[in-house]
Amino acid sequence: MTNTKKRVVIIWGWFGWIRTFYNLAWNKKFEITLIDARSTHSVKPVMPEVAYEDKVIEKTRFELRPVIEKKGHTFINEAVTKVDAKNNTLTIASWDEISYDYLVVATGAFKDFEAIKGLEEHGYSVCDETHAVKLAKKVKNFKWGKIVIGSAKSTWGTRVDAPKWWAPCEGPIGESMFMIDHLLRKKGLRDKSDIQVFTPGEPFFEDIDHTVRNAVWGLMGMKNIGLHLNKVPVEVTASSVKFEDGTELESDLTIMIPVYKGPQFLIDSKLGDEKGFIPTDKGMRHLDYPNIFAAGDVNANTMPKLGHLAAMQGDIVAAQIRKDAGEDVKVPEYKPEILCIMNMGWKEAWVLLTDIQLGGKYDVVWHGKWQGWFKRIFDEKLIIDNGKLFPEWMIHMFKKVLIMMWAGNKGNMPKETANSAK
Numbered sequence: 001m002t003n004t005k006k007r008v009v010i011i012w013g014w015f016g017w018i019r020t021f022y023n024l025a026w027n028k029k030f031e032i033t034l035i036d037a038r039s040t041h042s043v044k045p046v047m048p049e050v051a052y053e054d055k056v057i058e059k060t061r062f063e064l065r066p067v068i069e070k071k072g073h074t075f076i077n078e079a080v081t082k083v084d085a086k087n088n089t090l091t092i093a094s095w096d097e098i099s100y101d102y103l104v105v106a107t108g109a110f111k112d113f114e115a116i117k118g119l120e121e122h123g124y125s126v127c128d129e130t131h132a133v134k135l136a137k138k139v140k141n142f143k144w145g146k147i148v149i150g151s152a153k154s155t156w157g158t159r160v161d162a163p164k165w166w167a168p169c170e171g172p173i174g175e176s177m178f179m180i181d182h183l184l185r186k187k188g189l190r191d192k193s194d195i196q197v198f199t200p201g202e203p204f205f206e207d208i209d210h211t212v213r214n215a216v217w218g219l220m221g222m223k224n225i226g227l228h229l230n231k232v233p234v235e236v237t238a239s240s241v242k243f244e245d246g247t248e249l250e251s252d253l254t255i256m257i258p259v260y261k262g263p264q265f266l267i268d269s270k271l272g273d274e275k276g277f278i279p280t281d282k283g284m285r286h287l288d289y290p291n292i293f294a295a296g297d298v299n300a301n302t303m304p305k306l307g308h309l310a311a312m313q314g315d316i317v318a319a320q321i322r323k324d325a326g327e328d329v330k331v332p333e334y335k336p337e338i339l340c341i342m343n344m345g346w347k348e349a350w351v352l353l354t355d356i357q358l359g360g361k362y363d364v365v366w367h368g369k370w371q372g373w374f375k376r377i378f379d380e381k382l383i384i385d386n387g388k389l390f391p392e393w394m395i396h397m398f399k400k401v402l403i404m405m406w407a408g409n410k411g412n413m414p415k416e417t418a419n420s421a422k
């Protein structure tokens with residue numbers, strides 16, 4: 001008997017992959033192969049806890065193979081080295097060739113630490129597990145001094161009409177500055193230390209609007225955290241960060257989001273735009289290859305680079321593939337928004353829901369201890385439940401509550417900053 005199942009190959013991602021996989025895995029029409037260069041996956045939003053709160057890295061991971069095989073599908077633990085889009089095949093590191101009917105690219109972005117001179121040698125980051133562990137060691141031995149935190153400038157291709165913000169996502173910068181501030185206060189060393197934050201753009205947090213922005217800026221002022229706009233870093237030394245405009249900030253501890261670009265194998269395979277990100281339509285379909293889809297940070301439409309958008313795109317990709325395979329399904333509309341929980345240290349957090357800069361109308365911030373607990377529950381569920389997010393109806397309800405609260409009293413901001421929000 002011939003196999004009539006459609007072969008879906010997913011080049012791994014986390015938020016991007018997980019939603020596509022769980023949406024298709026039960027469907028007998030598809031046989032799915034997942035390929036990842038790694039055998040475990042670490043939940044990224046927990047990396048600041050690894051760096052600043054002694055969370056053990058092993059407790060942020062889950063094994064990939066059992067998740068896939070339990071659902072009757074195939075896992076290949078290798079890197080993809082090339083895609084031959086014209087012939088619907090790809091090559092993996094062991095030189096095996098794999099063919100597909102549909103390809104889902106969810107590799108995330110490549111974090112180019114080498115693009116900033118001295119960053120790998122003298123700087124630190126929370127962007128992946130290797131760097132979060134390295135930063136945790138530094139933080140443990142750090143007594144007091146000058147701390148500089150910010151983002152490198154990333155540039156984007158021109159094939160899709162998405163915002164071109166210089167910083168891919170400044171959430172981890174917000175988390176780092178508040179968590180370090182908290183840590184130093186706890187140790188009674190905040191007065192001996194100086195925290196300066198820089199951004200390549202203007203304003204800081206380009207992707208959010210004035211309610212949320214004023215809340216964050218207001219709290220930075222209260223906590224005596226300095227802010228420098230339009231600062232494009234070009235070099236990190238053992239004692240400073242140097243900027244494109246010739247200025248520099250003294251630094252004993254530099255924490256930075258590196259340059260984001262598309263993975264090299266996508267550039268070599270001529271699937272990416274000028275910066276290596278996959279150009280797609282709003283159905284997440286490649287502009288040149290109709291059976292290739294992209295979800296997550298690797299998609300050129302994903303701005304800012306956020307897991308919440310990757311999950312939305314994963315749902316769209318799964319629906320689109322089912323529709324292409326002849327099923328009668330409605331493909332969800334892509335309505336980008338920012339929904340994230342920003343850790344502030346010691347069980348406090350901000351919940352942000354905002355879409356004004358993305359063409360919507362909400363700008364909600366909700367801050368406090370409950371929100372900190374919510375973040376912990378959310379992250380732990382992701383790790384224990386093998387990356388599975390809360391169901392969409394629950395996220396929808398949560399968003400409704402946030403919006404109602406916002407309409408009522410402009411959210412729960414720290415008192416000092418609520419007055420400054422227009």
Ligand SMILES: Cc1cc2nc3c(=O)[nH]c(=O)nc-3n(C[C@H](O)[C@H](O)[C@H](O)COP(=O)(O)OP(=O)(O)OC[C@H]3O[C@@H](n4cnc5c(N)ncnc54)[C@H](O)[C@@H]3O)c2cc1C
Nearest residue numbers: 013014015016036037044079080107108296297306307308
């Ligand atoms: C500190 C921090 C906090 C964050 N907090 C939030 C938050 O609160 N809310 C939110 O929405 N987002 C948050 N984000 C952003 C979020 O983590 C990312 O947007 C999300 O992880 C992107 O998912 P992805 O599926 O695109 O790819 P990734 O999570 O980057 O996964 C990519 C995977 O692809 C694999 N891969 C890459 N290349 C290949 C290849 N050639 N062959 C095989 N496999 C390959 C990698 O091994 C990796 O496992 C945060 C990010 C950081 C760093």
